[in-house]
Every structure is written in C-alpha cells, then in structure tokens.
Amino acid sequence: MSTVIKNGTIVAADRSYEADILIEGETIAAIGVDLKGDTVVDAEGAYVMPGGIDPHTHLEMPFMGTTAAETWESGTAAALSGGTTLVVDFVIPGEAGMLAALDDWEAKASRQASSDYSFHMCVTGWSKNHFDEMEKVVGKGINTFKHFMAYKGALMVNDDEMFASFQRCASLGALPLVHAENGDIVAALQQKYLSEGLTGPEGHAYSRPPEVEGEATNRAIMIADAAGTPVYIVHTSTEQAHEAIRRARQKGMRVYGEPLIQHLTLDESEYFNQDWDYAARRVMSPPFRNKAHQDSLWAGLSAGSLQVVATDHCAFTTDQKRTGLNDFTRIPNGTGGLEDRMPVLWTRGVETGRLTPNEFVAVTSTNIAQILNIYPQKGAILPGSDADLVVWDPKLGKTIAAATQKSIIDYNVFEGVEVRGLPRYTLSRGELVWQHGKNDAPRPGRGKHVARKPFAAASKALSVWKEITAPRAVTRSAQHMPIGV
Numbered sequence: 001m002s003t004v005i006k007n008g009t010i011v012a013a014d015r016s017y018e019a020d021i022l023i024e025g026e027t028i029a030a031i032g033v034d035l036k037g038d039t040v041v042d043a044e045g046a047y048v049m050p051g052g053i054d055p056h057t058h059l060e061m062p063f064m065g066t067t068a069a070e071t072w073e074s075g076t077a078a079a080l081s082g083g084t085t086l087v088v089d090f091v092i093p094g095e096a097g098m099l100a101a102l103d104d105w106e107a108k109a110s111r112q113a114s115s116d117y118s119f120h121m122c123v124t125g126w127s128k129n130h131f132d133e134m135e136k137v138v139g140k141g142i143n144t145f146k147h148f149m150a151y152k153g154a155l156m157v158n159d160d161e162m163f164a165s166f167q168r169c170a171s172l173g174a175l176p177l178v179h180a181e182n183g184d185i186v187a188a189l190q191q192k193y194l195s196e197g198l199t200g201p202e203g204h205a206y207s208r209p210p211e212v213e214g215e216a217t218n219r220a221i222m223i224a225d226a227a228g229t230p231v232y233i234v235h236t237s238t239e240q241a242h243e244a245i246r247r248a249r250q251k252g253m254r255v256y257g258e259p260l261i262q263h264l265t266l267d268e269s270e271y272f273n274q275d276w277d278y279a280a281r282r283v284m285s286p287p288f289r290n291k292a293h294q295d296s297l298w299a300g301l302s303a304g305s306l307q308v309v310a311t312d313h314c315a316f317t318t319d320q321k322r323t324g325l326n327d328f329t330r331i332p333n334g335t336g337g338l339e340d341r342m343p344v345l346w347t348r349g350v351e352t353g354r355l356t357p358n359e360f361v362a363v364t365s366t367n368i369a370q371i372l373n374i375y376p377q378k379g380a381i382l383p384g385s386d387a388d389l390v391v392w393d394p395k396l397g398k399t400i401a402a403a404t405q406k407s408i409i410d411y412n413v414f415e416g417v418e419v420r421g422l423p424r425y426t427l428s429r430g431e432l433v434w435q436h437g438k439n440d441a442p443r444p445g446r447g448k449h450v451a452r453k454p455f456a457a458a459s460k461a462l463s464v465w466k467e468i469t470a471p472r473a474v475t476r477s478a479q480h481m482p483i484g485v
C-alpha cells in the first residue's frame, strides 16, 4: 500500500522546493516529480513539512499533590490535530526508582497514544542507585536526563548532585536537561510574599523574577562545562537566561535553549487579571514575562542562539488550579499548548516575518530531532525517514477556543487567538491521522515508542578535549625542589 503526496512545496529546514513524496508502508520511499501511488494526498497550495516534535510534555504527570489532567489519549490526539507527530515526555521517578517509573509511563503511553512518543528521565536525587539506574535507562532508549534546580523540597537537586549526575551523563553519552531557576531564592520569595498577605496568582510571578532564571541558567552551564558535557536548558523565558546561553555558545560550549510558545506570545499582564481563575490557569514556571523578554526569545530563534520551540504541556483543570485559592504556592504549575504550538508559532512567527518557513521547520522539528539524536528518522523529509508529515495550509484559519479544542482541559490559555496556517492533513508513519474538517477520532494504541541512542560525536569530542586540557601535575626534578625543608 503506497501513498503519494502531490503538488505541494516541500519545506525543509535547509530549503524549499516543489516535489512529490512517495510513501511505502511507514517510511518515505522517494521524492521526485510525477510519482505514482495507490492513494493520492493533495497538497496543492500547501507546504509539506516534517511532522512537529514537541520535546517537552508532561501528560498525566503526578505533580504538586495532583496529576496533570491531560491524558496520553487526549494529549496525543490534540498534538496530531495541530501538526505534532512526536511528543517527548518526562518520566518522574517515585520511591521505586527510575526503571519502575519508566514502566508506568510506558504502560500509559502504549495503551493510549495516537502519536509516537519518546521519554526523558528526571534525576530528582543522587545515590549509587541513581548512578546504576542511569545506565539501564540509557539501555532502554533514553539519552536525556532532566534536573530541576527549582521545586525545593520536592524535585529540586543541589549543585553537587547535579555535577555528579552531569558527569554520569557525560560518561554514558547522555544529554543533561535543566529546569533553571534558583529554587532557594524562589522558596524565600514565596514565603516573603505570602507573609505580606500577597496570596494571589500574581505572587507566583513576583516570586520568580528573571534574575533567578538567569543565575541558575548560568550556573547550570558552568556545572556542565566542569563536567564536560553539553547541556540543554528547558523553557528559557528571559533575556538573562538567553544571554547566559549566548555567551556560552560564543565560547564554543554546546548549550541549547528551548523557549516555549507560551513565553513567546503571552505576557505577565495575564497574572494581574481581575478574574482569579483566569490568572491561576496561567500559572506556570517560569512565569510569563514582558515584551522585552519576548523580543529576546524571538531574536534568539532567528539568530540561532535558541534552537527549539516547545510547550511544556502540563495541563490542569480549573478545579485543580483552585487548590491554591488562598496560597499561590499551591496552584499546580503548568499550562497547555500541544495543539496550538505550530499554528500560533506560524501566525506570530512566519506571518509576521520573524521566522522564515524553513526556520519554522527547524525550531519545531529538525533541530529537535538532531539535538535528541533521532535525525533523520524523525525531523526530515528524506528517503528512509519515517513518513511523519504535515500538509500545512497557510490559508486555513481558526479562532482558538476551549469549546472546540481536542484537549480535555476546560480552558485554553490561547483562547480567542486567531491563527492562520493549520494542518490540512497530518500523517504519522505513513498513516493519515488528521484531516482538516473531518474531526478524526483519537487512535489510542497506534503510537510507538521512539528509542534514542546515546550521543557519540559531541560526547567524544568533549571528552577528547577535556583529556587534552585536563589539569596535570608538574614533574619537577630534584634540582628544582627546595632542599632541606
């Protein structure tokens, strides 16, 4: 059974060109002119792009005394409807450790996912068991480990733990990821504002000023450098954090930065809304920032100092948010965006000229696949690549509304935003899984786990360089030593 996508313009990260795409089974068989297949997908007037990859989601994540309400079933269906064909979700180990948690995540995902999925593992403490388990986790196809510098008393790790874990990552060919906020300062500021009677959602933003993110980002980068590993900073939201990343990259360090679609387009004024529910629904860490920070993030994407746009989709219902009615520190942290990342980025990025269509593909798919070591299986339109493709129609539009979304959450932080540019069709491993106007049902159980091999090149390059430049004892002959001391 073959499919041919005809009459479209292929938009890859490096170029745009007109050609047909022939799909046989789950992969791309050929790219060329006048290709024939059993089924024809019409891409007239549309762009054909690699399916989006969201490198940062938390589906059904147990967090802050509750569980994120977006399920694997609803979340991955929402992703496909917005052109995202692969989600990479964070496994949070409990008492039973990393491998047991991975089994839990795999069970939930394999039963429910309509799209493909992959995992990052979180390191939330440090012991011989962590050290040992990390190798087994890498053996199961996970090459990224996330560290939280915030959430004191819960997920947070200290510098010594992070340094040990980063060294372990380096020796395993894995990439450390970091949630970079100074957790000690956040905890102190939270107590200060609460004690002053400032209990509303705006307190969340006040207790996480840009400097706490800038400081932690810089510290994480320095620790990574000392450990001899590249590092990936998740949800980069400020100029201070971006500056630290830029500076490090200029020095030759392999540091990656990931802005979220929320931080690029929504600002801190949301927390000052009169309606408590409205403001609380937007509580996430880091919080939304001002326009100057947004400009910095957009500039980073076009200049290449920031590489990736994600969502950090961690969606709680309004009822769940109300846990923090009298105490903003108890509002579950997280917002949604899986369904809207690509259309909002296209509208606010490409339609405004901030990004080219090729840059759009780079930051939503190709760069992510390269950084996560799954290129060109994912993130590419090449013979042999998985046929994860989006036929993107720049003329289709809609107004984002919770009432019509695929997500099961009772609100949408992008409510009322008018987008132009939507998937006409989404294909996942050759299968047509979304057609505009048809409201395709989820297909739980069709999504497959995407295993990711350890990194060879960057780790080897860094370890060779570290060895060449390692501190060495100076060998001194007797005649250069003090006598009689």
Ligand SMILES: NC(=O)NCCC(=O)O
Pocket (backbone or CB within 6 Å): 058, 179, 283, 284, 285, 286, 312, 314, 333, 334, 335
């Ligand atoms: N970002 C957020 O507020 N919630 C999800 C957990 C995290 O990534 O920090």
Ligand SMILES: [Zn+2]
Pocket (backbone or CB within 6 Å): 179, 234, 235, 285
């Ligand atoms: Zn985080």
Ligand SMILES: [Zn+2]
Pocket (backbone or CB within 6 Å): 056, 057, 058, 312, 314
């Ligand atoms: Zn997150």
